[in-house]
Structures are given as C-alpha cells and as structure tokens.
Amino acid sequence: MARTKIIAGNWKMNKTVAEATSLVEELKKELATFEAAAVVLCPPFTALVSVARLLQSAPRIQLGAQNLHPAPSGAFTGEISAAMLREAGCRFVIVGHSERRRYFGETDAFLREKLLAAVAAGLRPIFCVGEELPDRESGRWPAHLRSQLQGALSGLSVDALSQIVLAYEPVWAIGTGRNATPEQAEEAHALLRKELEALHGATVASKMPIQYGGSVTPRNAGELLAQPDVDGLLVGGASLDAGSFTSIVFAVQ
Structure with missing residues (x-):
C-alpha cells in the first residue's frame, strides 16, 4: 500500500538559536511549494520554540525533538517530558x-516506556533500530533487528503502533x-516489515512507514527512496545545510 514518505532532519547537538532560525528561513523558501512528502526538522531543545514560531507560516514543515523522558515530571535533571515538547x-x-x-545505555524496555509516553502525549515517535558492524559482518543483523523490535514494540496497542514511524539506521553507516x-x-526494511507482520499483523506492517538513516546524501537519496519498502529518510549531517537537505527532500519526486 502507499505510505506517506517522511524526510526528517536530525540536527543532533548542532546549531545555536541564531543558526537554527537562519537555516529554517532558508528551508522555508526552498520548500514553500513542496508537497510530495512530510518534512520534519529536529533541532536541539534550545531552538525548539524559536523554530516552532517560524514554522507557523510553513505548515508543510513539522517540528520534532531528538529525545524525551518517559516520566511526565519529576527529579530528572537535564531531561524533558513529552508534554513539554x-x-x-x-x-x-x-x-x-x-x-x-x-552513549546513554538506553535499553529496549526503557525505549518502550518512551514510545508509550510520546504517543500518549500526541507525539509521533520516530523509533530507531539498527545493527553494529560486527552484527552486519557476522550475519547476525536480522536477529539483532528482531530483538530490538520485540523488546520495544511487543504488547503495544494498534492505536499506539499507528502513530510510530520506524527508522532503520545501520550503526556502521552513521x-x-x-x-x-x-x-x-x-533487504533490512523488508525484514522489519515481515517481523512487524509476525508481531502485530499485516495491517500494522503495511501501514507503518520505515525510514532509512545512515550517511544519507543528495547523491544516494534518490536510489534509497526508490526501494519499495523505504518510506523516507532520517538525515543527519546533510540536514545541517539548506542546499543539501532540500536536494534530499526533492529526491522524493
């Protein structure tokens, strides 16, 4: 079935507020008439409010965050809740x-809590899975991906699953x-979709978008997006430049 493609830019720990607003102003101009996919920008926490204000006049570009804590509030220094986002x-x-x-030792069980908190607050999680190089080279990568899916998605309701975007990011390529x-x-996306079907049924598997992330560039974006089970891209470094990111976005067409 046709799934809406989603192109997301993960800025990681980059861009001051001034730099973020400058980049967004450029992107708004470049993407003013773009309608072929959903576009999501994920700046650092300090820039979220400023970017949100700019995006009020760019309804085709949506705002995302890079992380959240599953608790609604409490003594969690340095963390941020779904309601705050x-x-x-x-x-x-x-x-x-x-x-x-x-770097922070997040387990599948903890990530499951985050997914539930995000969905409960009306956020769409972009849930990342992927294997390290030893798993890829040894052929253990399918088992690794299955384990991550089962550990975080088992037992979630169909309503919760309908809000999740899956992102395959081979760690060796980031x-x-x-x-x-x-x-x-x-191959990896098809395996993930097959595993989703085994866990949650054909309807969930056919509807859940699966992005690819890992050294995405304007040069390889089109070939990746042409694959039948690649429903978008999670872009890292190339999302920090307006020219390269818009080239990736327009590769959808």
Whole structure:
C-alpha cells in the first residue's frame, strides 16, 4: 500500500538559536511549494520554540525533538517530558537513536516506556533500530533487528503502533560516509516489515512507514527512496545545510 514518505532532519547537538532560525528561513523558501512528502526538522531543545514560531507560516514543515523522558515530571535533571515538547510545538520525537543507546545505555524496555509516553502525549515517535558492524559482518543483523523490535514494540496497542514511524539506521553507516547500499537497505526494511507482520499483523506492517538513516546524501537519496519498502529518510549531517537537505527532500519526486 502507499505510505506517506517522511524526510526528517536530525540536527543532533548542532546549531545555536541564531543558526537554527537562519537555516529554517532558508528551508522555508526552498520548500514553500513542496508537497510530495512530510518534512520534519529536529533541532536541539534550545531552538525548539524559536523554530516552532517560524514554522507557523510553513505548515508543510513539522517540528520534532531528538529525545524525551518517559516520566511526565519529576527529579530528572537535564531531561524533558513529552508534554513539554508538545507545548514547545513538537509533533514528532526521535526515540532510540543509536547514539542514545550507545552513549546513554538506553535499553529496549526503557525505549518502550518512551514510545508509550510520546504517543500518549500526541507525539509521533520516530523509533530507531539498527545493527553494529560486527552484527552486519557476522550475519547476525536480522536477529539483532528482531530483538530490538520485540523488546520495544511487543504488547503495544494498534492505536499506539499507528502513530510510530520506524527508522532503520545501520550503526556502521552513521556519520562514517559508508552508507548501506539501496539493496541492503531494502533487504533490512523488508525484514522489519515481515517481523512487524509476525508481531502485530499485516495491517500494522503495511501501514507503518520505515525510514532509512545512515550517511544519507543528495547523491544516494534518490536510489534509497526508490526501494519499495523505504518510506523516507532520517538525515543527519546533510540536514545541517539548506542546499543539501532540500536536494534530499526533492529526491522524493
């Protein structure tokens, strides 16, 4: 079935408020008439409110956050809740990025809590899964992906699952300049969709968008998006430049 493609830019720990607003002003001009896919910008927390204000006049571009804590409030120094993100203007939030898993020890069980909190607050989670290089080279990557899906998505309601965007990000390709080939991306996406069907049924599997993330550039975006199970892109470094990001977005067409 046809799924709406979603192109999201994850700015990570980059851009001051002034830099963020300058980039968004450029993107608003470049994407003013673009309608072929949903576009999501995920700036750092400090820039969320400023970017949200600018996007009020650009309804085709939506705001996302890079992380959240599952608790509604409490003694969690340095964290941010789903309600706070909604108030700031967010409609999406990235959950389970490999850098959160690697540097902050986030487990599948903890990520499941985050997914539930995000959906309950009306946010659409972009839930990231992906394998390290040893798993890819040893052939264990399918089992690794299945484990991540089962650990975080088992037991979620159909309503919750309908709000989730899945993102396949081979960890060995993030920020390395070494991206998965279109064939490797499609193979992994097809496996994820098959596993979704086994866990939650054909309807959920057919409707859930699956993005690819990992050294996405204007050069490879079109080939990746041409794959039948690649429903969008989660863009890292290339989303920090207006020219490169708009080239990736227009590759949808």
